[in-house]
Amino acid sequence: MLSGSPLAVITLIPVGEVDGAALDILRRPLSECFATDVCRAPGLPLPMESWNRRREQYAAEIVLQGIADAAPGARTLGFVNVDLFSHGLAFVFGMADEGGRKAVVSLWRLRQELYYLPRDDAVLRRRLLTEAIHEIGHTFSMDHCGSSVCVMRFSNTLEETDAKGWRLCRGCREKLDKAHRGAASGVVQK
Ligand SMILES: [Zn+2]
Ligand SMILES: [Zn+2]
8 A cells, every 4th residue: 555645546447348538538537526546457358247138238236246346445447338237227327336446337328329319429428427426436435415416316317317417516525525534544434
């Protein structure tokens, strides 16, 4: 451990075929939001056992298991370009390892083209940033938030993702600051 190093590092990892440029664009805003360095790691293959033939989707839990645990204090965020599902849900935009330090986000449902709309890179970028901050937020002990304009609000549809935006509300910002302070002082955060 680097003592006195400012804060955690977030590593972005493409899992399977993912456009690396989309990930690079996230580095700066993620770095600003979480006050941490953001780097990119070489890609991982998509675990084939995550494929569910009946649903024609990939199991988010299994994809998440395929991503190595981040080092203490660090976070890892995987990106896939396939449709993810989880138990009891028709699909998920992403998933975080509860109480852990890794998460995964899917680009699949964030593209306008999937809904027969013209491609829009700015919209895709904003949605991806929203989902990335939301999932990383979970790895910093943040739960779902009731505020309609907080990134930590649960979203079930893209309309909800677009409406809430990618910013943390004041309460969640305070929780994140607290998690950071705990990490800096060596206190283990739940
Ligand atoms: Zn969530
Ligand atoms: Zn909030």
